[in-house]
Amino acid sequence: MKLLKSWTVYSKEDTQSIAAELSERFSAGDVILLQGNLGSGKTFLVQAICKLWHVSEEVTSPTFTLIQNYxxxxxxxxxxxYRIERVEELDQLGWEEMIYSDAVTFIEWPDKVETILNSFYKINIELNNNTRTFKLFQNK
Structure with missing residues (x-):
């Protein structure tokens, strides 16, 4: 996996700037894995990117619904x-149809699927004292 870029952010506005850059990089068919602890900003980043892509619906965390489509x-x-225990459960969600489509797919808590995907971007978000570090990787 290749590190493409790293950012250190101090505010939500900084995260929105990263979202603007990423919204230009990602395109139809991309899969983006989002790795970070609870409260690290995974959903906020998706919200910011979706806003730039003119998604009119409210973008919320899919923790309980598992999947949101916009x-x-x-x-x-x-x-x-987060709540998936076995990879086999993904078949019931229509997993393959989503990741092999023309949609952009964001996956939070991707540990269970990272090894079965061929091509994806991965964003690691690390919380530090008063900052967050975002690292963008690409696996082809």
Whole structure:
């Protein structure tokens, strides 16, 4: 996996600037894994990107629904695997149809699926004292 870029942010406005850059990089068919602790800003980043893509619906954390779908510049699948215990459960969610579509798919808590995906971006978010570090990787 190749490190493409790293940012240190101090505010939500800084995160929105990262979202602007990422919204230009990502395109139809991309899968983006979001790795970070609770409260690290995974959903906030997806919200900021979706806003830039003119998604009119409220973008919320899919922790309890597992999947949220949105329409804007792209179809967006927002998946949260926090409550998934086994990879086999993904078949019931229509997993393959989502990740092999023309949608942009964001996956929070991707540990269970990272090894079964071929091509994806990964964003690691680390909380530090008063900052967050975002690292963008690409796996082709």
């Amino acid at each position: 329409s804007g510049k792209f179809i967006v699948n927002h998946i949260d695997l």
